Amino acid sequence: MPTHLQTLLDAGRFVVTAEISPPKGSDCTAFLATANDLRGTIDAINVTDNQGANMRISPLAPAALLVREGIEPILQLTCRDRNRLALQSELLAAAALGISNILALSGDYISFGDHPGAKPVFDLDSVQLLEALATLNGGHDLGGATLSGVPAFFAGAAAAPEAEPFELTMNKLSRKATAGARFFQTQAVFSPERFARFAEAVRPLGVKVIAGVLLLKSAGMARYVTANIPGLKVPPELIAELEGSPDQLRQGVAIARRQIAALRPLCDGIHLMAMGKEELLPEMLAGLDR
């Protein structure tokens, strides 16, 4: 059975996804409260996987709790922390718990996170993980054995639309499409012009594109993510705009609304990253033609 996200995308509906970071600890109360508040606003919620290589609860548990609440999750799964056995068994566990949207990621490198001495795994890369998803969907594991109970994963991948050289980025994305990615959720977009070039270039791949929008909470936060988060670069003019505002958070919401409006005609959906300010998501989306 197709997932809700898949049904919407296939029907050409404009989707809205948002990511919520699971807790560092076993108490998912606040996580679920945030998710519940977004019910009706968001089509599916991404549950991040040790985001930025910072150790948190496995996304499998909060994603399963979302399913229990009737909210559709997109399970993010990175190759950084698991070998191919662990990745496949995690995926089968996800299927058993009613989780079918998977975002296949290689994962930020271990040195960025809170356990820099850990051993990185990267047994598979993101393209090979997408192939593993397709193999499981085909009723087999990577060793060739037959599965009892065949999952129906809706596989997605990440895309960095502003990364240069563009041709190299496109080459990677076409490999992801070939390996079975059905949707891309992109890194935060700051330049609609560059995004337009990207959207044009990926169209032949036949993959749905959900454009990333990051809520800039302050000029300081914008500078921090630019310096510390791989693939994220907030343009100086946006930082200056935040800096010049008496209420930087409000200004951040205004910038996000502007980005969403500019991206709306260029993509199949929006992926919101509010970094702990999820209560502002309805405001960011107000008036959006879905």
Added chain:
Amino acid sequence: MIVSKQKPFAEILAALGEAGRIFLVGCAKCATVCKAGGEEQIWQMQELLAAAGKEVTGSIVIDEACHLLRVQRDLRGKGEPVRHAEALLVLACGAGVQSVSAAVEQRTVAGLDTLFLGNIRRFGHFEQRCSLCGECLLNETAGICPVTVCPKGMLNGPCGGMDEGKCEVNAEAECVWSQIYSRLKARGEFAPLIRTTPAKDFSKMRKPGSLKLER
């Protein structure tokens, strides 16, 4: 060659512990080139140990400390200075240390940290280019190894952290996939850029220590 560097002297002293009589072993090959365990470093170590109140019973710089039988023979040839020692301090790579520990009864102390299989840029400047993975992919990757040079060992193009052709992990370094891509493109070789490289067979890396290659 195998690149190694000396452990801090305080660590070496701590590892030697109560042992008062020390026999020193160096290696005339890689450890000498790395200036970590050649004649010169053996002499320096001898002085440091003497200053720390240890008695150095003797020393030897073996031609290839990784050679098990040669190490056994050379140490036996040294006779009393080896037998009289309470510990042997080895300034050679991990393979050399184990040749020595296999050849003697006494405690064998490693004085170096073994880093990687290295290429030599110039004297004292080494670069890691090969990870000894057991299944060489260089024919597909323009002679540049992504298994080694990419921190994530990505086999199908750059990760999402690549930007301006630079590596996510080290902004000074060029992304290995950017290098591979430019080279293949310049040669008009597109096939490897389109084909998906399957999951690597890590059984070829054959990690367990029982590994032997005979020919």
